[in-house]
Amino acid sequence: MTSGTSLSAPLRVDPDTLTANALAGLASARDEPDWLRAARLTNLERYLATPWPTGTEEEWRRTSLKDLPRDAALDENAATEVSALDPDSTAAGVVFASLADAAVTHSELVRPYLTDDVAGPATHAAFWQLARATWTTGTFLSVPARTRVDLVLRARTVQAAADGAMFPVTLVVVGEDAEVTLLEEFSSPDGSPSWFGGIVDLRTARGAKVRYASLQLLGDQAWRVSAQRVMVGQDAEVTTLNAEIGSRVTKLGLDIQMTGAGGTSRLLGLLAAGDDQKIDINSVQDLIGSHTTSDLLYLSALYDRAHAAFYGMTRVRSEAKQTSSYQECRNLLLSPGAGAEPIPVLEIETNDILRCGHGATAGAIDPTQMFYAQTRGLSADAAERMIVRGFFERAVADIGSEPIRARVLAALASRIGQDAA
């Protein structure tokens, strides 16, 4: 194959027609190093050996992939832009770049994470490997041990073609006692069915401290079938925030591996959905290490005919001693057609726990709150906006980063409306 800048025919990711030849063509067209081409082909084999969900799996009963635009063409013009690093961080060896660039400039750093056999959430195993085989965009962040990045890093991945497909891979690797904050945004055009299959692979070494926020602003006909895997090392502290605002259908799988003793994770989610949006999230908080702590808070505000499902599993392994965990899932139903299915599941295999529980609610805004706000002179709409913002405040405040909080609240305006004052 010659080295071109573009494929002669667009690569289609349809699982029935995706072949090694087509993928090799992609690698050639992108002038990729041999190791990367080989990694793509290995991951393709893994993908082909992994069945798609059938719809009978507990986590897949609420979302059907029947209407997924599975013959969408890979969007060659999709791109990831990242913010600049401060000179100190660069000097310390921090690498922050689009995955495509990093794979060339820092192949020795990137390579292990694109070739190992880490499988991602079991519910999304096929999609995990599909993304690792076909990605063209994505973000790479590597922070060496004992390095602290003060600036909030930002990455933006944008799809160009309204009816295309993209499978960005985000790789975040944080060394011992290092600290970093990353805000990612994903967007695509409105109007045509598209397929977003991005994955996030976040790995932390001992004592690392990471804040990761994902702001999902995909187009109104987009299908998001995505997975995140968070590996929390010994005594590491990880906070993640998923703000789900766009897409027609989202089916997100989270796999939180609390492997290191003494690790802490705080998992925040915020869903603002309207029209006929369907947001379905499944999570596993897998408490494997002793003295680990994992708390999850997912909040949904559902307008129009939007529907949110949350199937969250807390699993405390028999060998995990003295763990603490909680799951909280709250749903505000803001119109008669909205619906919610919060399902917080516990599987506890030991009695040696410090704290374990969950809470889930669904319902309208408390009428006394509305009444109170209206007696203060707010219109019903303004009162509702204020209450919804207040409802979300817990999740956005807990991320512990003012720039992220401000950006997420601003992005919410498209769904919940602007405040007058």
Add this chain to the structure above:
Amino acid sequence: MALPTTPNPALSQVPAGYKYGWHDEAKPLHIFKKGLSAEIVAEISAIKGEPKWMLDRRLKAYRHFESRPMPTWGGDMSEIDFQDIYYYVTGTDKAVQSWDDVPDYIRKTYDRLGIPEAEKKYLAGVGGQYDSEVVYHNIREDLERQGVIFLGTDQALVEHEEIFREYFGTVIPANDNKLAALNTAVWSGGSFIYVPKGVHVELPLQAYFRINTESMGQFERTLIIADEGSSVHYVEGCTAPSYTTASLHSAVVEIIVKKGARVRYTTIQNWSHNVYNLVTKRAVAHEDAVMEWVDGNLGSHLTMKYPSIYLVGERAHGEVLSIAFAGDGQHQDAGGKVIHAAPNTTSLITSKSISQGTGRTSYRGLVKVYPGCTKSKSTVRCDALILSEEARSDTYPYMEIDEEDVTIGHEASVSKVGSEQLFYLMSRGMTEAEASAMIVNGFIEPIVKELPMEYAVEMNRLIQLQMEGAVG
């Protein structure tokens, strides 16, 4: 008659304190050969002299049973061999109204269980089922005069066919699930209760279910109809001998609570640890009706049971109080379901589960609210106590909310007996076992206080027995 072949050591983990594990050696009057077939189904119907419509129902249900796969969720049912079970065993031909007329060896069993004594003291009526058939059924005369019907279900089909046919299978159709289909095909025994409009049955009606024969399947069928403005409390208890082969108990209970009526259904399930207890229980509550399930699961090898309430009339209220105790080798997969299908309906599910040794408790529940069921309210509260390192506790609370104007909440906690709590109690002179039992009793107190006095005492005693030898 061939003896069961494959002893399973897991099934023989009988707690030292299980005092109902004896069995009678007497030869039954009728025993059908092991296994299930359309012929066995027809034979059961024939021996009961049933009308044709019931035989047709049974055969249709049998086809449902055949065509449906076993559920793949819940507990491990792989050891159940439907062809290695007796589907019909009886020691008597008919249910009688005097204990004197019950065959001696069966009567002795009920004496040992203390049933006739209890009847005299504090019950309005008693039914007793021994293997497949109801052997005794009696109700106080004053209630009978008010039109209350309390009969064995087979007898009710003979004596009240019209009302029976109107309600049978309307709450739980034969094709509801594989085991409900099995029950509809081979049902035998159970209680039939009809409480006329405005009649309040002040004392509980009780039925006592006993399995005696090894590798027995008991498939009682209970139908309760509380007419408008009436009330009744039904209590069932169950025990079985301890065998090393599996027995199957697969009941279907249907309850219709009409406008303004109130039904409470209390179960103290204490099957021996070789029994698979796979039961479908469902109630329909009409306008202003109240349905309460008090469901205590202590015995059995595996229980899968989720008493359900369909709130179909405005302002209907449903409650499920579930208590489960799983010791070594036991899996209690219990819970409750409430379906809000009318506005202004309310429900409360409270679950308390305790696992010890290698036991496993699972709460499995559903709250569903249909569109248009405005102002519905539901609260689900699950607490689990894990007493040993090998024990396991699961919570699977499903919620499907399709109406905005509702208040639905669920909370769960899992905890262990704190070493400080134990230390405190032991410093007061208690043994570790006593201290643990006291903490467990405190934990289940909110449920036990809902039981009639005699059952509360019994429940506490059973918990004590389960705890003995488990700690320290």
